[in-house]
Amino acid sequence: MKLTNLLLIILALLLVNCSKNKKEIDYVVFLGTIEGSNIDSLKIYDKDNKPIQTILLSKELTFNDTLFIPKGYYYIGDFKTSTKLLFLKPSYNLKANIVSNDQDYSISFQGIGSNENNYLQEKEKYNKSFTKGVDYKYFMALNEEGFLKLSDSIYNEKINYLNLNLNLGSDFKDYESFSLKYENSQFINTYSQWKGEFIGDKNFVVSKNFPNPFSNYNISDEKMIIHPNYSNSIFQVLINKHKNIYKFPDINLEFLNILDEEITIEEIKDKLVYTVMKAGIGHTKDLDTIYSKFMSIVKNKGYRDEIKDTYSNLKKISKGIVSPMFELYDINNRLVTLESLKGKLVYIDIWGTWCIPCIQEIPALKMIEKEFRNKDIYFVSISINDKKENFENFVHEKELTGIQLFAPDTKISFFNDYQLKTVPRFILIDKEGKIIDANAYKPSDPKLKEQLLEYL
Numbered sequence: 001m002k003l004t005n006l007l008l009i010i011l012a013l014l015l016v017n018c019s020k021n022k023k024e025i026d027y028v029v030f031l032g033t034i035e036g037s038n039i040d041s042l043k044i045y046d047k048d049n050k051p052i053q054t055i056l057l058s059k060e061l062t063f064n065d066t067l068f069i070p071k072g073y074y075y076i077g078d079f080k081t082s083t084k085l086l087f088l089k090p091s092y093n094l095k096a097n098i099v100s101n102d103q104d105y106s107i108s109f110q111g112i113g114s115n116e117n118n119y120l121q122e123k124e125k126y127n128k129s130f131t132k133g134v135d136y137k138y139f140m141a142l143n144e145e146g147f148l149k150l151s152d153s154i155y156n157e158k159i160n161y162l163n164l165n166l167n168l169g170s171d172f173k174d175y176e177s178f179s180l181k182y183e184n185s186q187f188i189n190t191y192s193q194w195k196g197e198f199i200g201d202k203n204f205v206v207s208k209n210f211p212n213p214f215s216n217y218n219i220s221d222e223k224m225i226i227h228p229n230y231s232n233s234i235f236q237v238l239i240n241k242h243k244n245i246y247k248f249p250d251i252n253l254e255f256l257n258i259l260d261e262e263i264t265i266e267e268i269k270d271k272l273v274y275t276v277m278k279a280g281i282g283h284t285k286d287l288d289t290i291y292s293k294f295m296s297i298v299k300n301k302g303y304r305d306e307i308k309d310t311y312s313n314l315k316k317i318s319k320g321i322v323s324p325m326f327e328l329y330d331i332n333n334r335l336v337t338l339e340s341l342k343g344k345l346v347y348i349d350i351w352g353t354w355c356i357p358c359i360q361e362i363p364a365l366k367m368i369e370k371e372f373r374n375k376d377i378y379f380v381s382i383s384i385n386d387k388k389e390n391f392e393n394f395v396h397e398k399e400l401t402g403i404q405l406f407a408p409d410t411k412i413s414f415f416n417d418y419q420l421k422t423v424p425r426f427i428l429i430d431k432e433g434k435i436i437d438a439n440a441y442k443p444s445d446p447k448l449k450e451q452l453l454e455y456l
Contacts, residue, residue, distance in 0.1 A: 025091045028113075030055070031064040032096030037078070039100075045075040045083060047228040072226035073175075076107075085124070085228075087116045087172055115167045119176070126158070140191065140198035144210055147191050155184040175227050182229045185213035189236065197356060214240050220265055231271055238262065252280030253290045260297050274303040281310055282419040283439050287318075314419055317438045323429045324417035328382065328405040331395050336380075336405060338414075338433070345377040345455055347440065348427040350420065352385050353394040358424040362398060364443035369401050371449075375456055376431065382407050384415075384423065430455060 034042070034057065044053040044067065052074075055065045069088060077083030082104050088094075092113030099106045109117045139147060158180045162173065188211065196204030214236040224230040238258055239245065248254040255276050263269040277294045284290045291311045298304055317324070327337045338346065349365060351358035369379045379402035383391040391406050410420065418427065418438060428440035428451065436455060441448035 026068065027090055028067040028069060028088045029064075029093040030067055030088075030096070031094070032062070032098060034061045034063075034098040034100060037061070037100035039078045042076055042078050042098075044069075044086075045077065047073045047075075047226065049075060049083075070226075071171075073228050077105075085120050087120060087175075088113065115165065116169060116172045119162075119165055119168060123158075123161075123176075126161075130154070136190075137198050140195045144191075144207060148188070148211070151184060151187050151191075154187070155180060158183075175224070178224055178227060178233075179229060182233050185233070185236070188213040194356065197360070212240055219263065220268070222265055222267075225265075225267060225271075231268070231275060234263070234268070234272060235275075250284055250286060250290065252276055252284055253286070253293060255280070256290065256293050256297065260293075266299060270298050270300040270303060273297050274300065274307070277307055278310075279421050281307065282314065282421055283425070285439060287311065287314055310419060313417075314438070317418055317435055319435055319437065321435050323427075323433055323435050324414050326382075326405075326412065326414035328407055328412075331392060331404040331406070336403060338429070341378050341380070342433050343376070343431055345431060345436075345452065346427075346429040347377060347379050347452070348429070349379070349381045349443075350415075350423050350425040350427070351381060351383060352423055353383065353390050354386065355423050361424055361443050362400070366401065368443050368448065368452075372452060372456075375452075377452065377456065378403060380405060384410055428452075428455075 039061075040057055042055045042057065042063065043051045044055065046052050052069070053065075053067060055063050057063050067088065069090075071089035072087075074086045074088055075083040076086055078100075084105050084107055093111045094113045094117065095110045096117075097108050097110075107117075107121055109121075139150065142150065159177070162168075162176055162180065168176075192206045192210060192213075195206070196202055214233065217233050217237045218224075219234045219237055221230070238255075242258055245251055245254050245258070256273055259269060259272050259276065263272060273294060277290070277298075281287070281290060281294075291307070294307055295304065298307075323338065325338045327335060330336050349358075349361070351361075353359075365379070365381075372379075381400065381402055382405045383394075384407045386406075388406055388408075391404075394400075395404050407415070418425070424442065426440040426442055426448075427438055428436040430436050437451070441451055
């Protein structure tokens with residue numbers, strides 16, 4: 001063999017060896033400036049809104065940090081204003097210019113990864129401009145053909161804008177194509193779910209030809225796990241598939257059974273079961289059974305530990321335990337305490353003027369209040385997450401009766417002790433101030449009347 005050829009072979013081997021030993025970049029370089037704010041740090045949240053890293057700011061409100069995080073969607077915020085969606089992956093080198101005010105951020109990017117993140121900011125602006133001042137009664141008033149044409153038009157405009165951005169990574173385009181499909185599916189689903197409510201026709205049902213917006217989704221797509229809406233899409237697929245789930249005594253327990261049977265990928269199953277459990281554990285009639293089912297399915301230690309703590313706290317508001325107390329002002333600005341209501345049963349409805357399921361229960365609640373008007377029972381409604389003016393106007397316009405209370409926020413101990421996650425929520429307390437049911441039946445459920453008569 002000629003010496004020249006031998007040297008070439010040795011050189012080639014060295015180059016291959018160097019290539020194998022070269023370490024891939026496993027971090028994101030994230031630097032930038034922030035204007036219009038006096039904060040000292042920013043936080044990065046994962047796709048589930050859990051804080052994962054704090055970025056400290058200099059006195060000049062600049063930052064330069066290294067994020068050792070996997071590819072995925074994240075949020076950036078400072079606790080005082082809204083968060084913004086980011087797409088980050090190792091090898092990105094991003095420079096951000098953040099302008100802050102009391103309510104919101106605007107962000108522009110430069111560097112590697114800027115195309116994807118600038119696209120997300122433009123997409124958010126479009127969505128805000130579309131929904132700003134929108135009267136959804138207009139959409140709900142359209143017939144099916146007109147509504148579907150409108151939804152197709154909106155979807156096509158968004159997907160065309162995505163495709164016009166030629167400098168986006170192919171993986172990011174796949175995620176965003178899914179995102180736009182999901183947004184469109186949600187829009188169509190809203191029509192079929194709430195049109196009757198908006199037009200005042202409780203018997204309204206979409207035609208047989210109306211599309212099932214979640215009929216064409218892959219519920220075992222490991223690639224899409226990183227997208228914030230992927231879990232929600234699976235929920236919607238299964239809800240549409242198992243429409244009789246609402247007939248079961250414990251919807252959340254039944255949902256755990258369905259997820260256990262139908263989801264094959266452990267990471268997805270753990271996340272979905274945890275999500276159902278986190279929202280539903282406070283609403284179950286059989287805490288021990290649903291807790292045991294959860295623990296038999298989920299492998300993720302973080303999820304298991306969190307639900308275990310919640311379970312322990314919920315055991316503190318079991319039947320027969322003295323109820324946590326509250327002190328709140330009523331519609332006439334008079335202080336009402338739970339202690340002052342002893343001597344009668346207390347049925348508590350925690351609701352919001354913005355909550356459609358809450359509003360749907362109002363007619364049934366009025367009927368129950370009227371039927372039990374001369375009985376030893378107080379009907380207490382607590383409005384949350386709202387402006388007091390909205391609360392007062394709603395109470396007067398709808399001529400709501402009972403004891404109408406306003407909660408300035410959800411941080412009061414009463415809500416924390418009852419592990420309040422969602423509304424509406426109903427609680428029944430006996431004449432001595434002890435808990436009968438931390439998850440009482442809703443007014444429209446015939447079992448509520450039986451429950452009230454049992455304890456009067």
